[in-house]
Amino acid sequence: MYTHFYGFSEEPFRDTPDPRFLFAVPGHERALNCLRQGIEENNGWVLLSGEAGSGKTILIRSLLPHLQEKPGVKTVNIFQTRISFEDLLKEILSELNLPPPPSSGDSVGEHFSRSVSQSLSPAGTLVLFLDEAQDLSVEVLERLSRFFCREYPHPEQVQMILSGQPPLDEKLDSQELRLFRQRIRFQCQIKSLAAAEARRYVDHRLHLAGGKADIFAPEALDLIIRYAEGIPRTLNIICDNALRIGHQISEPRISAEIVRKALQEMYIHPGRGGISGEAAILNPPFKKILYFLAAVLGLLAVIWFAWEFAPKGKGDLNAKAETTPVTIRKEEPPPPPSKPEAKPPQEKEAEPPLQEKQTVSAPPEPQALAAKVSPQEMKAEAKVKKNLNVKKGATLTALCWEHYGYANITLLDHIMALNPELANPNLILVNQKIRLPNIGEEFLLREKGDGKFQIFLGTFSRPDFADAFIQEPLLKGKEVEITARKIQTGEIWHRLSAGMFSGKEEALKTTRALREKGVLPSFGGTPAQTGKSA
Numbered sequence: 001m002y003t004h005f006y007g008f009s010e011e012p013f014r015d016t017p018d019p020r021f022l023f024a025v026p027g028h029e030r031a032l033n034c035l036r037q038g039i040e041e042n043n044g045w046v047l048l049s050g051e052a053g054s055g056k057t058i059l060i061r062s063l064l065p066h067l068q069e070k071p072g073v074k075t076v077n078i079f080q081t082r083i084s085f086e087d088l089l090k091e092i093l094s095e096l097n098l099p100p101p102p103s104s105g106d107s108v109g110e111h112f113s114r115s116v117s118q119s120l121s122p123a124g125t126l127v128l129f130l131d132e133a134q135d136l137s138v139e140v141l142e143r144l145s146r147f148f149c150r151e152y153p154h155p156e157q158v159q160m161i162l163s164g165q166p167p168l169d170e171k172l173d174s175q176e177l178r179l180f181r182q183r184i185r186f187q188c189q190i191k192s193l194a195a196a197e198a199r200r201y202v203d204h205r206l207h208l209a210g211g212k213a214d215i216f217a218p219e220a221l222d223l224i225i226r227y228a229e230g231i232p233r234t235l236n237i238i239c240d241n242a243l244r245i246g247h248q249i250s251e252p253r254i255s256a257e258i259v260r261k262a263l264q265e266m267y268i269h270p271g272r273g274g275i276s277g278e279a280a281i282l283n284p285p286f287k288k289i290l291y292f293l294a295a296v297l298g299l300l301a302v303i304w305f306a307w308e309f310a311p312k313g314k315g316d317l318n319a320k321a322e323t324t325p326v327t328i329r330k331e332e333p334p335p336p337p338s339k340p341e342a343k344p345p346q347e348k349e350a351e352p353p354l355q356e357k358q359t360v361s362a363p364p365e366p367q368a369l370a371a372k373v374s375p376q377e378m379k380a381e382a383k384v385k386k387n388l389n390v391k392k393g394a395t396l397t398a399l400c401w402e403h404y405g406y407a408n409i410t411l412l413d414h415i416m417a418l419n420p421e422l423a424n425p426n427l428i429l430v431n432q433k434i435r436l437p438n439i440g441e442e443f444l445l446r447e448k449g450d451g452k453f454q455i456f457l458g459t460f461s462r463p464d465f466a467d468a469f470i471q472e473p474l475l476k477g478k479e480v481e482i483t484a485r486k487i488q489t490g491e492i493w494h495r496l497s498a499g500m501f502s503g504k505e506e507a508l509k510t511t512r513a514l515r516e517k518g519v520l521p522s523f524g525g526t527p528a529q530t531g532k533s534a
Contacts, residue, residue, distance in 0.1 A: 002247035003209075012209035013240040015233055015401050019062035023204045023232075025197045027190060032059055034188035039067065039127060039159055044185025047172070048163040052394075053233025054190045056163045060129050072124035079131040082389070085143040092116075092128065113152050120157055127159045134164035135391065138176050145180035167392055192230030199225060201235060216242075219256040227263060237401060238262055248526050265461075266397050266407070384418070385438035392430050396422075403436055406524035409493060413459040413485075414439060414522065424488040439522050441511045445504065446497060453507035454481070454499035455514070458521040463494045468527035474513050 003011055024032065031048065038046035050056050060077065067075050076095040083091065086108045090100055093112060098119060101111040120126060130136065136144075148158050160183075162168065172181050193201060199221065203213050216224070220242070228234040241262035246254045386403060396415060400407035416422045418437045428434065437443065446454040457469055457480070466480045475498050483495045501507035511520075518525040 002243045005247045005250075006211055006215060006243065006252075009210040011240070012205040012211060013236040013243070015236045015240070015405075017058035017061050019058060019065075021205060021208060022058055022062050023201050025193060025201070027193075027197075028055060028059065031188040031190050032062070034186055035059065035063060035161065038186035038188070039063075039161070041185075042125060042156070042159050045160040045162065045183045046186040046188065047168075047184050048161060048188045048190070049166060049169055050190030051192065051231060052165055052391075052398075053231045054192065055232050056190060057131055059190070060131060060161070060163060064129075067127055072121045073127060074120065074124065075127045075129070077129040077131065081130060081132050081135040083140075085140045085147075088140065088144075096126075109147060109151060117153050117157070120154075125157055125159055127161065129161045129163065131163045132165075133162040134166075134168035134171065138171060138174060141171070141180055142176050145177070145183060149179065149183065165392070193232065193235075194230065195225050198228060198230055198235060201232060202239060205236075205239075214253075216254045216259075217256060220254050220259045223256050223259045223263075233398075237266065237397075237407070241265060241407075244526065265409070385436045387433065387435055390428050390430055390432040390434060394428065396425050396428055399434070399436070404439075404524070408458075408521045408524075409461060410458040410521035411439075413493060413495070416487075426489060441508055441515060444511055444520070444522055445507050446499075447504075448500060451503055452500040453504055454497045455501070455507055455511050456522070457496040457498055457514075458527070459485075459493050459495045460521075461491070461493065465494070465527055466496055468519070469496060469498060472514075472519065472527075474510055474517070 003009070022028075031050075035046060035048060038044070048056055048059070057079075064075055064077065067073050074096060076092050078088065078091055078095070080091070081088075089108050089112045093100060093115060096116065096119060098115045101108045105111075106114070116126060144160075148155050148160065152158065162184075171177065172184070202216065202221065202224070206213055206215060216239075224235065224238050224242070228238055238259065242254050242259050245261055245265075246252075246258050249258075251258060388399075390399075396412055397407045400411050400415070404411060412425045414437050415434070416425065418435050422428065422434070444456045446456055448454055458465075463482050463484070466482055469475055469480050478498045478500070481497045481499070483497070485493045485495060487493060499507075501510065514520050515523050515525070519527045521527075
């Protein structure tokens, strides 16, 4: 997207654990040396701990190639740890390309012991990395310890490395896991980057991608470092969003104002005497208080919204929320205003069409949506990509980056529409169940009756994003419709749709073309704007 504009060879702040981008500050070097020593000595298991996004996974991935080159060493990296003990053994077998346990006969443990021990040479070693180990249940950890200490025939051939967030330390201190804790001989810890280290981290990434070190103005970089609080993943996300906005408005250098817009887009609000969303969660001294207050406020909010705005009578959960649609015609100017026909009191009058290129003024403020109402514009019957339980320290924005590779208001809106209980994009609770939508081209089609369709273009912070789609050649002759939605935070989001299309195939073909052009935020795109940002 912005790589060519800024002269990068690749995206410098892509939030993936690529070992090529490993930045070895002293704290990370100590952790890496600790891992190497623990593996080489093979005298007990290794624990690697650090906050979410601190760089644990990239350290592990940087080690894997070196270990795989050693004769007799086999490595397995497990990162899906919300599974049972038997499923974990099966996953290890699969990673080693060994046959799965038979449906009858030996138990999973017996089959595992025989298959793995036979696959290793007498002097061989299995190095087992368990990433996100804080998600392993106490029962699974206890069974792992008992199995590899007492049941597996050659325990000296298995080297286990657990990587996890601080809750893992608390879990290992429990009475049930005292045997597991005794097996840990090396404890490696990754700490947050200091301000000077964070500054070098950003320069390091820019240099590797072929960019200029001064692309961020000094005050912009100061703001990024302040709100990232030393977490590499958060540095990546803020920098990436700032570059995206800078490219969107054709700004060759990232200013502090651009960074503020990026922070607001991520629900990190500078200058309000406090921070929200991901930044708030990153502040360790206040974590427990914040979680408690968030849980209480969330419960009260859901109860109040359910009582205040619940549909009366038989009401349909998929009924259209009370909103104000604005239709924008692209080619013909609007007719002279006339007296509107009388309508039932519960319906609102639509505003008249606006002329081409006219900036859309904000529609009248709509009522807040009920927490249990799924807006009709959003496709509630969407296929689910993944069901997950919210982990400690997670935010909706972080989940978007983790599972989709990008984050924007449109994606948040899709997720909230599929999860009606989510009324506030800044508030999700630990262990809350969330469904993530599987977003494809057909997902954006809205059937309107008589065989006609609309395309859902995206959700934006301002209605004037419609201007970009009015000028879009692929939508020539179509109308752009704005539907305003007020969310629980008090913000107003603006959903844009285009139509009508005479049939599904025409709408689908246009959706594909818009996606390929990179203007649909549902797929990480950005509509072309001049001097504006979302």
